[in-house]
Amino acid sequence: MRNYFRKLFQKPAAPRQDSATTAPLSELQLQSITSNANARFDTQQLIAACGQSMGKQRDLNEDSVLAITSTLAGNSGNTPFGLYIVADGMGGHQFGEVASNAAIRTVAGMIMRKFHPYLFNLKAELPDESLQEIMQSAVTEAQKVIQREAPGSGTTLTAALILGQQVTIAHVGDSRAYMVYPDGRLEAVTRDHSLVKRLEELGHISPEEAANYPHRNVLYRALGQGELLEPDIFTIPFPTAGLLMLCSDGLWGVISEQNLLQAVREAPNLQRACQNLVSAANAAGGPDNISVVLVQLAGQ
Amino acid sequence: MSLDTHRITQPLDDGNDPAPRRQLQAGTTLAQRYLIQEVIGVGGMGSVYRARDLHFPNVVKLVAAKEMINLAPDPLVRQTIVKNFEREANLLATLNHPSIPRIYDYFSQDDRSYLVLEFIHGKDLEAIIAEADGFLPEEQALTWGIELCDVLAYLHAHKPDPIIFRDMKPSNVMINHNGDVILVDFGIAKTFQTGIKGTMIGTEGYSPPEQYRGEATPLADIYALGATLHHALTRRDPRLEPPFSFDERPVRKMNPAISPDLEAVIATALQYNAQDRFPSAADMKEALLNAGRKTGMLSHMPTSGLQASGVKPLWTFPCEDEIRGTPAIHQGTLFIGSYDNNLYALNAADGKFQWKYPTDGGIVSRPGVYEGNVYFGSEDKRLHVVGARSGKVAWTYYTEGPVRSSPRIAEGHVFIGSDDHYLHAVNLNTGRAAWKFETASPVRSTPFVANELVYVGNESGDFYAVDFRGELKWRFQAKRAITSSPIVGGQAVYFCSMDSTLYALDGRNGWLLWRYRLGKGSIVSPAMAENIVFAGAVDGFIYAIETQSARELWRFRTEHQVSGSPVVYKDSVYCGSADGQIYCLEYRTGRLRWKFATQGPITGTPLVYDDIVYVGSTDHQVYALLA
Numbered sequence: 001m002r003n004y005f006r007k008l009f010q011k012p013a014a015p016r017q018d019s020a021t022t023a024p025l026s027e028l029q030l031q032s033i034t035s036n037a038n039a040r041f042d043t044q045q046l047i048a049a050c051g052q053s054m055g056k057q058r059d060l061n062e063d064s065v066l067a068i069t070s071t072l073a074g075n076s077g078n079t080p081f082g083l084y085i086v087a088d089g090m091g092g093h094q095f096g097e098v099a100s101n102a103a104i105r106t107v108a109g110m111i112m113r114k115f116h117p118y119l120f121n122l123k124a125e126l127p128d129e130s131l132q133e134i135m136q137s138a139v140t141e142a143q144k145v146i147q148r149e150a151p152g153s154g155t156t157l158t159a160a161l162i163l164g165q166q167v168t169i170a171h172v173g174d175s176r177a178y179m180v181y182p183d184g185r186l187e188a189v190t191r192d193h194s195l196v197k198r199l200e201e202l203g204h205i206s207p208e209e210a211a212n213y214p215h216r217n218v219l220y221r222a223l224g225q226g227e228l229l230e231p232d233i234f235t236i237p238f239p240t241a242g243l244l245m246l247c248s249d250g251l252w253g254v255i256s257e258q259n260l261l262q263a264v265r266e267a268p269n270l271q272r273a274c275q276n277l278v279s280a281a282n283a284a285g286g287p288d289n290i291s292v293v294l295v296q297l298a299g300q
Numbered sequence: 301m302s303l304d305t306h307r308i309t310q311p312l313d314d315g316n317d318p319a320p321r322r323q324l325q326a327g328t329t330l331a332q333r334y335l336i337q338e339v340i341g342v343g344g345m346g347s348v349y350r351a352r353d354l355h356f357p358n359v360v361k362l363v364a365a366k367e368m369i370n371l372a373p374d375p376l377v378r379q380t381i382v383k384n385f386e387r388e389a390n391l392l393a394t395l396n397h398p399s400i401p402r403i404y405d406y407f408s409q410d411d412r413s414y415l416v417l418e419f420i421h422g423k424d425l426e427a428i429i430a431e432a433d434g435f436l437p438e439e440q441a442l443t444w445g446i447e448l449c450d451v452l453a454y455l456h457a458h459k460p461d462p463i464i465f466r467d468m469k470p471s472n473v474m475i476n477h478n479g480d481v482i483l484v485d486f487g488i489a490k491t492f493q494t495g496i497k498g499t500m501i502g503t504e505g506y507s508p509p510e511q512y513r514g515e516a517t518p519l520a521d522i523y524a525l526g527a528t529l530h531h532a533l534t535r536r537d538p539r540l541e542p543p544f545s546f547d548e549r550p551v552r553k554m555n556p557a558i559s560p561d562l563e564a565v566i567a568t569a570l571q572y573n574a575q576d577r578f579p580s581a582a583d584m585k586e587a588l589l590n591a592g593r594k595t596g597m598l599s600h601m602p603t604s605g606l607q608a609s610g611v612k613p614l615w616t617f618p619c620e621d622e623i624r625g626t627p628a629i630h631q632g633t634l635f636i637g638s639y640d641n642n643l644y645a646l647n648a649a650d651g652k653f654q655w656k657y658p659t660d661g662g663i664v665s666r667p668g669v670y671e672g673n674v675y676f677g678s679e680d681k682r683l684h685v686v687g688a689r690s691g692k693v694a695w696t697y698y699t700e701g702p703v704r705s706s707p708r709i710a711e712g713h714v715f716i717g718s719d720d721h722y723l724h725a726v727n728l729n730t731g732r733a734a735w736k737f738e739t740a741s742p743v744r745s746t747p748f749v750a751n752e753l754v755y756v757g758n759e760s761g762d763f764y765a766v767d768f769r770g771e772l773k774w775r776f777q778a779k780r781a782i783t784s785s786p787i788v789g790g791q792a793v794y795f796c797s798m799d800s801t802l803y804a805l806d807g808r809n810g811w812l813l814w815r816y817r818l819g820k821g822s823i824v825s826p827a828m829a830e831n832i833v834f835a836g837a838v839d840g841f842i843y844a845i846e847t848q849s850a851r852e853l854w855r856f857r858t859e860h861q862v863s864g865s866p867v868v869y870k871d872s873v874y875c876g877s878a879d880g881q882i883y884c885l886e887y888r889t890g891r892l893r894w895k896f897a898t899q900g901p902i903t904g905t906p907l908v909y910d911d912i913v914y915v916g917s918t919d920h921q922v923y924a925l926l927a
Contacts, residue, residue, distance in 0.1 A: 074809075079809050079811075125777075126774075126776055126777075126810055126811060126812065127812065128777075128812065129812070130804075130812040130813060130814045130815050131811060131812065131813050131814070132813060132814040132850060133814070133815075148371065151345070151371070151381070152380075163806065163809070163811050164806055164808050164809045164811070165791055165806075165808065166791065166792070166806045166811070166813060168813065195509075195512045195513075195543075198542060198543050198544065199509075201542070202544060202545075202572075204572070215512070215513055218512055218513070220504050220512065220543050221504060226504055226539075228537075228539050230539065230540050232849065233849060233850075234848035234849040234850075235792070235804070235813045235814065235848055236790075236848055237790055237791050
């Protein structure tokens with residue numbers, strides 16, 4: 001007890017100044033600081049952060065996430081290199097987590113093997129296999145592995161391979177890739193392979209009906225399912241001064257795009273943004289596993 | 301002995317595929333009765349073999365042995381798989397129909413189960429569609445459609461419960477040596493659970509909407525039959541299209557030779573709402589028969605093509621030799637080079653001659669106009685600079701080889717390639733070389749300037765990105781010549797090569813984003829609009845490729861090699877061909893708007909300005925046509 005008092009009174013209290021009130025910086029102030037911080041990057045580089053949560057209602061995490069950020073060092077400058085994947089395994093009783101895990105392992109393994117000579121050796125010759133072909137063969141291999149390791153199961157896969165300013169995306173299922181533009185727009189660049197999305201596209205149901213559709217989770221295309229898998233593969237430029245976001249439907253299906261944007265824009269940095277997003281989904285009930293990856297191309 | 305040989309020569313285990321999954325080798329005997337001869341099919345769960353039944357020593361009786369390898373780690377999953385297999389066997393055993401294979405036996409050993417079935421001498425419909433040169437004849441599809449209706453009617457009339465095939469698709473339809481259909485693979489008995497997150501659904505593309513919700517009725521089989529016939533007649537695999545998009549792709553849109561009656565039958569079978577389809581397979585058969593009777597009476601009318609003579613030139617201008625290049629326009633004057641060695645200046649409105657400027661070689665180079673001067677190369681090895689109004693020489697620049705490349709003017713310089721292997725950067729003010737970039741072979745492609753880089757290809761298949769100081773930034777190697785001139789859009793650079801490829805590279809670092817396989821080599825310089833890149837090739841096609849996904853949107857067949865390059869104006873793409881015609885196509889669909897025949901192959905790019913198309917032909921003429 002005495003020690004306690006001693007501690008308490010040992011140091012004189014900080015000199016009191018009339019006007020000195022401490023208050024946390026406002027979001028606006030924080031943003032101005034962080035935007036200044038961003039301006040310091042004079043070389044193109046990727047910055048990424050992830051967030052994951054089991055959610056509030058599941059006792060198993062069937063989502064898998066991968067984030068690899070690097071640069072390809074070359075004689076003519078460094079090229080940003082990144083590989084980001086979200087996979088959402090499906091159908092609890094049928095090894096969803098095995099499928100999503102196998103998808104990530106196989107796809108990332110295949111891709112990293114192709115890039116090994118460029119990441120770890122100085123190889124001058126560019127490969128004659130295109131980035132889209134590399135993605136395609138990785139997805140095909142993952143399909144085989146899942147059918148072997150967990151027949152009957154399936155998983156979504158949204159994988160983004162970034163090289164320089166080009167983003168090559170391979171996509172199956174209803175996880176999503178979004179572009180977050182600096183002017184506050186959020187644009188989904190992938191198309192859900194879900195029954196409900198298809199019905200909405202066809203105009204059979206309205207977006208409002210879609211939100212309450214009973215078969216909302218039925219996919220017509222998933223990795224591990226079907227004999228002929230046609231992933232969507234495309235290449236788009238990284239949004240200037242924007243962000244790339246990958247997420248499972250545990251995030252996008254639970255909070256509105258407006259709230260997604262808000263959670264990202266109000267955060268001082270990417271890591272906090274991911275935490276905000278996961279918290280928001282959990283606050284909204286957390287009905288499903290939540291996974292999110294945010295990527296920024298700084299120094300653009 | 302032969303067995304040993306097989307063991308020695310079989311491929312080495314790559315460590316990924318566990319041994320039990322290997323296919324049976326020819327010569328293996330199953331259940332001491334079925335001698336495996338060869339693999340005739342591979343499915344998700346195992347292979348299908350042709351085998352000889354040894355119980356008939358004096359005759360060769362062939363059977364099909366369908367294998368199911370059960371490697372699922374979960375015991376529950378394993379059990380379900382075995383149950384499904386036995387179900388297929390028991391189901392087949394009760395059926396008796398000429399279009400359903402007979403079952404002889406089934407048994408399990410170790411991790412594998414086998415179903416022994418009637419061997420069908422024939423091919424599956426998917427292979428037949430894929431291997432056909434063009435579309436299947438309408439009569440053929442009709443006959444098979446009618447037979448499939450028969451077998452579906454038989455299954456649907458099964459007692460006590462109707463049997464729903466659930467998986468009608470071309471790969472499950474065998475055509476035997478008599479040309480009759482046999483329905484194979486009764487193994488798909490999907491259990492549907494609604495409401496559970498992530499529940500999976502049937503065969504994408506062929507299945508009707510309600511099957512995605514777990515309902516399977518006879519009407520689902522009718523939809524899938526419609527989808528199968530649609531695939532057979534259009535060669536468009538529905539698994540590669542969005543589900544339920546058949547109404548966006550009516551049969552006759554892709555195969556106009558099909559009768560409207562048959563198209564209507566297929567459209568009815570493919571109705572989104574089950575109650576709008578044929579109420580039974582028998583009704584669909586009746587409709588197919590009616591369509592067949594009608595077509596039998598009608599003689600096939602040739603689809604009326606557009607009249608080539610419908611387009612009249614506004615004016616023409618004769619040069620004294622071939623025109624192989626591309627015109628340019630500036631302030632009402634059209635500039636075009638000819639192999640009569642002259643550069644011509646014509647009044648764009650009426651084709652009146654204004655002046656010509658003689659060089660000492662043929663001119664294929666497209667003129668560039670900048671600040672009152674016309675820049676162009678000639679086979680006399682020079683870059684000529686001539687006053688646009690006067691036609692008088694301003695200055696000339698000498699290279700050491702014929703100049704077939706076209707000038708690109710940017711940043712105070714003119715960039716142009718030459719057969720002397722160099723890319724030249726010439727200062728506009730001094731007329732002197734700022735730098736020369738050496739390549740391994742003649743540079744006939746026209747440089748493109750973007751991202752502060754100069755892009756150009758050469759005749760040995762090298763593609764270079766050079767900065768404004770003439771330093772190599774990156775290099776890409778195609779397998780054959782790049783005569784095609786690059787175009788840059790959305791940070792990607794596109795060009796064709798004689799190695800039969802349309803390339804898309806990252807403009808900044810040269811990484812190959814995608815490549816699209818053309819039917820043959822190409823010297824065509826691509827054009828772009830929105831997110832479409834247009835090209836052509838020696839195989840005679842004009843192609844439209846989506847820039848993000850590298851998917852073909854359409855291709856249009858001309859009557860000879862596509863040697864001219866496309867250009868986009870408003871919602872049309874214009875392209876000349878070695879068949880002498882210039883084609884005007886709607887660029888989103890590839891639909892022909894009009895075509896115009898010149899008397900010789902067109903190798904240049906048309907120019908479209910103010911709704912007028914200007915094009916030169918090797919028939920020596922310059923044509924002005926209404927766009």
